[in-house]
Amino acid sequence: MTAETGFVPTVFSLPSESAYSWVWAVSAGLVAIFVLYLTQGIARRRFAYAHGCQAPPRYAHRDPILGLDSLRDSMQARKSDRYFRREQQLHQAYGNTFMSLLLGSWMVNTIEPKNLEVLFSTKFADYEVGFRRRNAFAPLFGKSIFQSDGTRWQTLRSQLQLCFSRVQTSQLGLLESHCQRLLAALPSDNQKFDLALFLHRFAADVSTDFLFGESINSLENPQNLDGGALKAFADTHSTCELRWLLGSMSWIWPQRTFMKNVRLTHRFIQRYVDAALEREVTPPGKASDQQNEQRILFIDQLRQRTQDPIALRDELTTLYFAGTDAPAALLINLFFVFSKRPDVWDRVRSEVQSLGGKAPDLQQLKGLRYVQDCIRECLRLYPPQPSNSRVAVRDTVLPTGGGPDGGSPVLVPKGMMVHLSVYALHHRKDLWGEDADEFRPERWSYEKQTWKYIPFLGGPRNCVGMDFGLNEVAYAVVRMAQNFQTITSVDPDEWVEGSSIALESKNGVKVVMCRDA
Ligand code: HEM
Numbered sequence: 001m002t003a004e005t006g007f008v009p010t011v012f013s014l015p016s017e018s019a020y021s022w023v024w025a026v027s028a029g030l031v032a033i034f035v036l037y038l039t040q041g042i043a044r045r046r047f048a049y050a051h052g053c054q055a056p057p058r059y060a061h062r063d064p065i066l067g068l069d070s071l072r073d074s075m076q077a078r079k080s081d082r083y084f085r086r087e088q089q090l091h092q093a094y095g096n097t098f099m100s101l102l103l104g105s106w107m108v109n110t111i112e113p114k115n116l117e118v119l120f121s122t123k124f125a126d127y128e129v130g131f132r133r134r135n136a137f138a139p140l141f142g143k144s145i146f147q148s149d150g151t152r153w154q155t156l157r158s159q160l161q162l163c164f165s166r167v168q169t170s171q172l173g174l175l176e177s178h179c180q181r182l183l184a185a186l187p188s189d190n191q192k193f194d195l196a197l198f199l200h201r202f203a204a205d206v207s208t209d210f211l212f213g214e215s216i217n218s219l220e221n222p223q224n225l226d227g228g229a230l231k232a233f234a235d236t237h238s239t240c241e242l243r244w245l246l247g248s249m250s251w252i253w254p255q256r257t258f259m260k261n262v263r264l265t266h267r268f269i270q271r272y273v274d275a276a277l278e279r280e281v282t283p284p285g286k287a288s289d290q291q292n293e294q295r296i297l298f299i300d301q302l303r304q305r306t307q308d309p310i311a312l313r314d315e316l317t318t319l320y321f322a323g324t325d326a327p328a329a330l331l332i333n334l335f336f337v338f339s340k341r342p343d344v345w346d347r348v349r350s351e352v353q354s355l356g357g358k359a360p361d362l363q364q365l366k367g368l369r370y371v372q373d374c375i376r377e378c379l380r381l382y383p384p385q386p387s388n389s390r391v392a393v394r395d396t397v398l399p400t401g402g403g404p405d406g407g408s409p410v411l412v413p414k415g416m417m418v419h420l421s422v423y424a425l426h427h428r429k430d431l432w433g434e435d436a437d438e439f440r441p442e443r444w445s446y447e448k449q450t451w452k453y454i455p456f457l458g459g460p461r462n463c464v465g466m467d468f469g470l471n472e473v474a475y476a477v478v479r480m481a482q483n484f485q486t487i488t489s490v491d492p493d494e495w496v497e498g499s500s501i502a503l504e505s506k507n508g509v510k511v512v513m514c515r516d517a
Helices: 017-050 068-079 083-094 113-122 130-141 150-185 195-212 228-252 256-278 289-293 298-303 309-340 342-355 362-367 369-381 422-426 441-445 466-481
Strands: 097-102 105-110 192-194 387-392 396-402 408-412 417-421 484-489 510-515
Touching: 017 408, 068 083, 068 097, 083 097, 083 105, 083 417, 083 422, 097 396, 105 113, 105 396, 105 408, 113 396, 113 417, 130 228, 130 256, 130 309, 130 387, 150 195, 150 298, 150 309, 150 466, 192 195, 195 298, 195 309, 195 466, 195 510, 228 256, 228 309, 256 298, 256 309, 298 309, 309 342, 309 369, 309 466, 309 484, 309 510, 342 369, 342 466, 342 484, 362 466, 369 441, 369 466, 387 422, 417 422, 466 484
Parallel strands: 105 417
Antiparallel strands: 097 105, 192 510, 387 417, 396 408, 484 510
16 A cells, blocks of 8 residues: 555555455356356267267358348348248259258258157157247247147147137037128129238238127228228237247337237237127037037137137237138138239139039038149148248257268257248149149149158148138138139239248239129
8 A cells, every 4th residue: 555645556456365266156157167068069069979969061151150141041031032942952953951040049940741740759759849939929829839849739729629629519600600791892803903902801801700709891991990999910920920020139120019909909909808708608518509509710610719808809909910810811712823824713613613603511522522622732832921930949860861871860959940831832843743833733633742751841740720721712712603704814924932921922913804794
């Protein structure tokens, strides 16, 4: 200490005892983390060795830390309507399984049917939907089935399956009434218009009727879909996608408009939930004969399984999301093809002639082989959900894709994401033949639905609304074919990839249609 100032510079002062113990604690912590990291690394190497794992090819990143180059390229591809085409090209360049960086985290990209079977079925328990999905959709869907895993997901899944099976019988009547509205709403013959707008409205009318017991009837009042809460809902989708991409950094994206749209959506759905909670509903199995004749509502079935208004709202928001855009996209893509291929439309029409103009029952619908093959083929060429992903919950292995020949197993460490491009899988020429990019429903006379074809995914977590969605689309095709002699495209371009959440024709379905004489 200097006599004049009584000041000792801190750099020369001796640390106190408590400072020593703090330094020790931090050092010990760091050493512990390092040892843990090392032992985990060794255990992982042993695990990989024991399973014969080898590394798959790696994307040649220009930014090897965060992989921002590939993010930028994929966003540019999105802007120029070739996002899924780019995914397909990447697989063509790097193979059916390769690794790439997403904002600093390595992920496996695979379109190997063997791997997909393991991912979604045989090692289902090794994966979950993961933080990205939970975080991206939480404001909108809460803790609904779409973001849940483990026992919560199992409970919600069996509840929904029960609801679907209880309301099955009333589906066709509902579809018939909305098909009649669609037929009445379509413009008169020889007028140019975009059929996609009407198909979107049809899908929204069907799903609100099916889920809430009350249709928004947008075919009669387009504003019910194009304005207000459902417009707000549609506007949330692109932010959800961005939130997914940003992962734990999603907070950097402005939330105000997004949250306003979320609140509007919730208020809209809450109205149906409140009405359902106030209704007297007879428990399953106790309905009188008279009540049995009444339509069984999906929302009432769900309400019998939970009375929590928030849980009901979140589940119904999710169901509306999952159950509207995908069938609409399928219908739009299918009618795009019909409008370009008069030969296909003629065959559809000649097949439905067997019904003699009458509405089909379920058995007749399923028995229309060519119609069903057209739908299958459209789902192959333009899968409404064109990509998907899962995250490993423990160190696990995919059976193929590693090593120089791509035939060795691949290690997927806990926390790593596995991404799959359904679009690229469905366009693989080695699996589907040289005509993989062509619409050829005839291929379904010999093709089987294996893991190379997964428009609804597969395994325990496949689409729970698959049957309803397929019936909806087939029914609409039949009723249109019974009424329209020709559907002619007035769009000179080929099908262009759109950028909405479900994969659909960007330019809609610009047509001129002629009714039967
Ligand atoms: C043609 C139409 C449809 C297609 C192509 C389709 C496709 C899919 C796919 C690929 C999944 C898996 C998503 C994932 O886990 O990552 C899925 C899940 C789901 N779909 Fe569909 N879907 C369609 C129609 C519907 C309909 C009409 C509904 C309901 C009314 C529905 C409700 C659901 C639900 C609730 C899930 C989540 C299932 C779970 O996590 O266990 N879908 N769908």
